[in-house]
Amino acid sequence: MVEIGTILMMGVFAALAIHSKVLRLSIVYLAVFSLLGAFLYLLYAAPELAIAEAVIGSGLVTLLYLAALKRSRVYTVAVVGTGDRDRLADAYISHVERAKALREIRDFFVLREFELQVVFVPVSLDQAVLDPAYDLVVVEDDEGFSAYTEDESYVMLELEMMLRMRGEASMLRFGRYVAEGSE
């Protein structure tokens, strides 16, 4: 009876780990799955395997997964051009790549150990900000570079705080995007 129950619970937690939308929760479910597996080993009179499974399965492996998850997030920065400039020309791309503003963003994400990819998109600012594929939208106008985001997560808050604290020294203005017509 206990045996059947444990096996069923293992199945439930395995399914939860696969179907969970949040990866961090999946890792916790996997740890519970592992712990139930250790209990099952104990039921089948293999206490040595139970010890190893409990320590490695729900201890070491959970930590490894969490550490891997920590740096799995990829942030996408979209660069949109303004006005009549050819936004996808090589000259423009290298001009933006050399800009201090983009280097500041890169340094921030390197420091926080997140992956960063920069894409150049031929859409307008409004479209790019509203697109969930882009976490941060950088636009160049007459006064220099500006960054816009709808993202409320702590990473973007930290980026905003860093840029604000550096004030004039930072070559990048940070703005919360407000859709036109609201306010």
Added chain:
Amino acid sequence: MSGPVSDTMPTDESIVLQMVVGLLYPFMLLFGFYVILNGHYTPGGGFQGGSVLASLFVARYVVYPVDDTDTETLHSIQRVFLALIVIAPSAVLFTGVIARNPEFRSLYLTTMDVLIGVQVGFGLGVAVLRFAFFQGVGKTWHL
């Protein structure tokens, strides 16, 4: 429990986690050595005890994620023990010590368990720490 907290201590860690791990740490150490030393007549043995010892590194990392462990030294020690694991059984086998004196059998098994335990413990611990701190730019970052 307000002791002096050194300024290298990450202060935004959960105090509950720190207390619980601090309380359990000696017992984990004791359990690891118990499993290793009694491996030849109770459940457990070198590998199981070694993985319990490796979980000490994990527990320390969880409450104090600072890259101040000398993994190079631990790796060297681990390689020495790996060599001893190969050498010790060969020596015992070729000299025939156990065959002539059967009362040494228990001592031999315990020695092998200790060798394997230390090797596995340091090996897994170094593997976890290397992975956790790989490409670490900041000194402290948390899960």
